[in-house]
Amino acid sequence: MASSDTPKWVNVGGRWTKATPEPVQSEKTVSPKSTKNEVDGILQSLVLSKADLEEISDLMRQNMDRGLNRATNPSAVVKMFPSFVRSLPDGTEKGDFFALDLGGSNFRVLRVQLLDGDVQMTSKVYKISQGTMTGTGEQLFDYIADSLAEFKNEQGLSDVDLPLGFTFSFPCKQNGLASAELVQWTKGFSASGVEGKDVVVLLKEACARKKVALQIVALVNDTVGTLMSCAYSCSDTYIGLILGTGTNACYLEKLSNVDTWTGDDGEPRDVIINMEWGAFGTDKSLDKFRTKFDNEVDEVTLNKGKQLYEKMISGMYLGEIVRLILVKLATDGDLFGGQVSSDLKTPWKFETRFLTDIESDTSDNNAECNTILKSLGVTPSPSDLPVIRRVCAAVSTRAARLSVAGLSAVVKKIGAAELTIAVDGSLYKKHPTFKSNMEKTLKELVPGVTVKLMLSEDGSGKGAALVAAVAARLGS
Template sequence: MDSSAESVLLADSPYHNPVLNIGDDSKKQKIREILKGFILSVSKVKKIVDVFSEEMRLGLEANPSRKSCFYMANTFVTDYPDGTEDCDVLAMDIGGSNLRVMLCRLKPGTEPEFRVQHYELTADQRSGTSAEQFFDQLAKNIGDFISKNPDISDKRLPLGFTFSFGYEQLALDKSKILQMGIQTNFPDAYGKCAVQFLRDAIARQGVNVDVISIANDVTTTLMYGMYLKPETYVSYILGSGMNAGYLEKVDRIGRIDPLKTFDKPVESIIVNTECGFLGDDGAIDYVKTRWDMELDEESMIPHSYGFEKLVGAFFFGDLIRRSLLTLAENQLFVGGLITDALKQKDSIKAPDASLVENDKSDDFVTKLLQRLGYTSAQITKDDIEIVKYVCSQIAVRNAQLIAANIASVVDRIDKPFIRVAIDGSFYKKHPKLHTLITDFIVELVPNNKKVELFLADDGSGKGSALIAAVAVKQRQKS
């Protein structure tokens, strides 16, 4: 592989370095010049790997030379399912737009049974002003689920809670249940943890459950991945947002004294990196385009979650829209005609990009442009090819950045074969991301390591049930 500053990964492959298929060379050159910020050199990608590695190292040190931008949070998950679990547990998985409540029935020697119910979280609920009302709604949903499953209605069941919504810090109570503090626009939320909010709401609603564990989705996905496949040491979330977790040896965590922290010898724990904050200090501005900067400035929390905004699906579609708008402003796309829809924020979303990548007949691209207000007569073959090129080019950059992130995590694991469990709708539904990320990782990790990515579908919820089941088993032993 050519490692010069101007070379790119897998330079000879049009799959990994998209080609703009239009006949006008002058127009092609102008388009590529405007969009060149999305093309990352080998040196830039490798620099991202190094920056990730440095932030992880600093985040684990007892006395770092400076504070890491990662939390590198101790999840207190030190035990893992081994097939001897024998219990019924509930799990609740809350994300940015939906809520899942599930029953997990575990019996030794049999496949686990999962029953899942989805509940919508409305925009008002997600952006309301009362944390108490928000958690009351969650408790009501749990109660509704129990009422629809009469075979568990007379039991007091343990509940595992996956909470990956609106938090910025971690706390731990004396009973050593991981509690994820929340920093949100709820004015009554500060200083109180999510578990206590949920327990109080459950008591108010008269729901017969016992909250015994809480973790975020990257932790639960790793737990589920470990359950599904051996040699799974890393987890990754790639949906609206992103995060990475992995299994770390305790003796490599300078700020942890195992006996004081866990009251027992512990070999390894799951670490939640919270690595989406990379770049909040401007350290990776060299991979950002003008459109990335605009999206950040206009976001709910500017200058925060910098890396997450680069690769998460939440911003992906509008990054495409803004790029196309700029090309139209430069008379290089749809004849310079700019519709109200093309100017409207989020009129293109990540699922649209996935469908574009899957479109073999150009039918969907045509329908997308028509949805944006263009008539069939206004849409040319060049316009269709430009949409496809923009979607592919931004997907490639996403994959390179994610591969750099995963490569840096893999580098910390002293194993020749490492599986990475991935959950999230963006990874699941985009037709190219799995292959792109896999191939770029091969280019970035040493030859003596093999990395395999796999979908741990619904891992954030099912893993939460497994964490609760392990907690039940620990209680039974003690």
């Protein structure tokens, strides 16, 4: 028979953990239900200790090594794609360039002028309809070519053949600086006939059909563009990070460490690696850190079982995690008097911007939280509002700390005593505590390294043009 000192395991919010022994209570003080315990239990399931984060960091490093190794890359979940961008800007880049930024339902065409360290940009945003996003690849690229033609005409450059850098923010296998095959669509795109194809070739074919003259000299991921944008003004920028609708990272790696490299071995002897780290956890290595709410989110996504790291961090999913927790608490009678509105029951109805707005509200009466909940058909009591704020804070704090667990693996691999991380994305820009939570966690996980987080100014646009400019400087 087990002794009374044997630790027991309990399921808290979908994760198994050792129970903390509690003093025996008299029958009069035992309650069949405790709102505080229910809330605390769920929030505790979202807490990641320093030891948890160090374990995740070690797992990320193992995944990085697998992705860089030619023998293990085919089965690696973090693919570590070489971007074929071999050098950071040195400030001498100059000229007139076009940039195309495609990464969501809106895309931009830009004219970027570089002169003596100064950057001037003109851009226009074009909306992609749902039908075009989910139609054929030919329809999608024809629409992009038509938009390029319109922008060139408005700039008075219809017949001018300027170099173009193409930011394409979807998982790609790069075969050269201006050659990349789409691995899979994400972010609601499903245009047929594109996956497995070279997207630069598809754009060139569309431009030929539409008689648009362009030199497409480089294709980059938005993460690479983010890194290049900050490196133009800060020379110790070695990592690029996206924290928006999705998440990804890239960094400058020594060519000698890239066993999968298929390009030339000449100078420069570095290459930016597009990690595609959102796929981390697809091999179930993160399962012990995921909660039942993470599992529920994954169940209703189009890419079930994939991008699991991303689904715990990025803006596309954080609001849904909060919604599921609120529904659980309300269903159990711990919020809203046990009432759950039809809107609150609707998947994706609680947007991540609500989480940001609630945490940004510093008023004593939690007015923003109250307004948001009422817009979802819920009338919170005064005692409900602090609980909702705690739930939002727990979800966003976990996301920030998780992102740094991955970053710490990259920082350690680079091995520099000081470095800058270029960051872009609406979650990082708009959330009130995301940056500060990241900075605190960086001090925990890489205490001997001075790390600066730098907001990238339009990396997906300026960065793409800078890649084209660097290629021109190197004579690529």
